[in-house]
Amino acid sequence: MSNGLAIAAMTAVFKNLIEDGLVQNAALSSMGNILVTTLPPDQISIGVDGQPQLNLFLYQVSQNRNVDLGKSDRYQPTHHQVSTEEGAILPLAINLHYVLTAYGNKDFQTEILLGYVMQLMHQTPVLSNARIRAALNHVATINRSGLLAQAIESTSVEALTEQLDQVKIVPNLLDTEQMSRLWSLLHGSYRPSIAYEISMVFIGSQKSSPGSSKEALNQPQIEKIVASPTNNQIVAGSSLIIYGKNLSADITLLRLNAGENLLEPQIVEDNRILFKLPHNLDAGVQKVQVVHQQLYKYQKDSELEVVSNEQTFVLHPTIQFSVEEQGCNV
Incomplete structure (x- = not known):
């Protein structure tokens, strides 16, 4: 306004x-x-x-x-x-x-x-x-x-x-x-x-x-996404770091793959966001956006949402196996 x-x-x-x-x-x-x-x-x-x-x-x-x-x-x-x-x-x-x-x-x-x-x-x-x-x-x-x-x-x-x-x-x-x-x-x-x-x-x-x-003017911009620690592969449950500009707002959330449910990050700074991936994600190419929300007191019951550009990253699969111990008769 x-x-x-x-x-x-x-x-x-x-x-x-x-x-x-x-x-x-x-x-x-x-x-x-x-x-x-x-x-x-x-x-x-x-x-x-x-x-x-x-x-x-x-x-x-x-x-x-x-x-x-x-x-x-x-x-x-x-x-x-x-x-x-x-x-x-x-x-x-x-x-x-x-x-x-x-x-x-x-x-x-x-x-x-x-x-x-x-x-x-x-x-x-x-x-x-x-x-x-x-x-x-x-x-x-x-x-x-x-x-x-x-x-x-x-x-x-x-x-x-x-x-x-x-x-x-x-x-x-x-x-x-x-x-x-x-x-x-x-x-x-x-x-x-x-x-x-x-x-x-x-x-x-x-x-x-x-x-x-x-x-x-303050639209968030994502520049890159890396794993935390940076030498790790990105898998389900990994901690990720988003780097960019204007990332911080009154309410900062994350949207994965254009979904309705929004993730709450762990750390939010103007040029960095740390968050953890859900454990139920399928391997493959993923998309993430930063979402800014702010409730204006002079606009009753109306919420504005401003989103960043979409940034992609590759989620690597995890291999799970179990070893059953068999007894041996001597």
Whole structure:
């Protein structure tokens, strides 16, 4: 599920991260209340008695070139139990570019503010799913009459959280010429600033199918299957290791030979899965798929299933025999 609130929601999450960091920093208590805003720089004016201020301004939106959802077969997963609308519009992966500016009217205020915020961002390079959810819940409840809080009511915090899952915050250290050009475009009075880039945020069509955004991007991929230990032949009951990409999910299961019953692996990591074969398999060529399942709270009683490519392996037969001891009369 994707909607047009992604950009505003991400700005709100970024702002909330800064506000929480300032409150928890005892070294900044001497400055009093520090205002955090998201205004265009040309609308900010700090007077003689003005309080210190940090302003987070979104100055550019760009496409994430590392993801091409429309052209690569990798991002065309098979979905079971989900009806995918033909011609559905896949989401657009974008990066958000912010300039973070410190304002103060006393000696060293701007330097101290900028330094602590840069330290906070350096310690938080990735915003987790839980952190995004907490920030959006705060926005939705702290000021219910606010514009964004009312907009969130039209969708849900869970929907936006899934859409903004695992975003990265990277500093963009602009040189003097780039910074000068940026402030010239902003028509504001220059103040000490640092630019940040946030990726990845999805913008999608309301006609998109529920499984065409994050699930499409994170489709599991099997690269190879080996026995464990690796020098053993694969037989019924063997332990196998699957190597690949995006193998881990909320619920990770395995499907053998397109069967209905799914196997539960013993170890699941993003690039490795360890599981044990059943003892009742017939020898010959076998097929295995990684199956991701996730129950979305904002879609009642509907379960999405995303599967990987099929990978084959050969199951060797086992020979069983018994030796009957016969008695001898001497």
